Amino acid sequence: MDLSSLEIFRCVAEEQSVTRAAARLQRVQSNVTTRIRQLEDDLGAPLFLRDGKRMTLTDQGRDFLAYAERLLALAAEARQSLHPDTASGPLRLGSMESTAASRLPIPLARFHRDFPEVELRVSTGHSQKLLGEVLDRQLDCALIAHPDILRAEPGFEATLERGLCAEPVFREELLLVLPANHPPVARPEDVRIRTLAGFARGCTYRLLAERWLAGAPLAVQEVGSYHGILACVNAGSCIGVLPRSVLELQRDMPGLQVVPMLEVDTLLIWREGYATGAFRRWREILAARP
Structure with missing residues (x-):
């Protein structure tokens, strides 16, 4: 072999x-x-x-x-570690769907322009999936929701202790979105629709919504995109949660009721000791964002 x-x-x-x-x-x-x-x-x-x-x-x-x-x-x-000042070779980046859509287009374009020798591969998934792929060396780094939110999840704390490094790069405001004709919502008890449109289990934003709405039974309709979440909300059958940065990307959307929930950090995570030239330049570009 x-x-x-x-x-x-x-x-x-x-x-x-x-x-x-x-x-x-x-x-x-x-x-x-x-x-x-x-x-x-x-x-x-x-x-x-x-x-x-x-x-x-x-x-x-x-x-x-x-x-x-x-x-x-x-x-x-x-190979890359022997040339830490040279940005070349592959860099496999994972990202949440929301971050890829709303935060990465400009940094990715700049990185490709400045370092064309790097073979940048981008894939998306929910936070726990991305974290596991970094640990398993399927990804070199990933952008996930702040792990402090997930510490109560079984096994997550132990996972964070297995040689991962992290730094905050974005701050997201999470919004609860409801159909336009839903009665006004000032607190979780005011939400009458008890079906949440969200991603598969392991999505941090879904977990936050479930906890915020934990006062009464809640069903989850799993969908694969934020467009799907908004479609379910507009149909009047579901509520949803998404970052404000993603909602601002949508055009020609019918009126929705929007309720601020909380702010969440997005972290860049990587394995301890991973320090290639390409990754160093990627961190610099993220740190220099406007």
């Missing part, structure tokens, strides 16, 4: 094709096929199901891909 074999394996897994992987890697197909077979022989397990020219991962292949990703990421980090 070597890094070259892992890179070939990952590429075939992503492309689901030896032909496409060979073209992407600029190798002949026979070489890619041979290296995959050698890797399977070395591991003593089939990594792919072969259906004609289509290659799909077996269960063992999916498990091994996670390890391969971590090994390749660690190797890239090791």
Whole structure:
């Protein structure tokens, strides 16, 4: 098992094709096929199901891909650490949906302009998912909601003690949004609709809304986007919670009742000791934001 074999394996897994992987890697197909077979022989397990020219991962292949990703990421980090003043190589950034939409377009554009040699990869998810991916080396850093909010969640405190660093970069005002015809709300007890439109469990903002509205039973309708949350609210069947910065991005929205809830920090988190040149420049750009 070597890094070259892992890179070939990952590429075939992503492309689901030896032909496409060979073209992407600029190798002949026979070489890619041979290296995959050698890797399977070395591991003593089939990594792919072969259906004609289509290659799909077996269960063992999916498990091994996670390890391969971590090994390749660690190797890239090791290379970059030897040149801390040079911004190059990959930087894998995770972000909450709201932060990616409302806070990152300008910093990302500036970073790409100033450091074109960096291969910046951005993915989104809820805070707990992103935190786990940083710990597992699937991400190099992530923007999540302030972890103090989640300390009461089972296992979260222990997770924070496993070598993570963090610094606040944004401050968000969370808003409860209700249909326009809902009676005025001054406190949680005034909310009559008991269905919350929100993201899957693990979303900090959903957790905050559930706690704020904890005085009576609350159902949750899970949706996959803030547009979905607002659609449910406009339909009159749900309430929702979102940052003011996200609501200000919406145009031609029908009237909604908006109730300020609280302010929450967004943190940049990373593994202790992670200090590549690309990451250092990313931190500088976030710190220099207007």
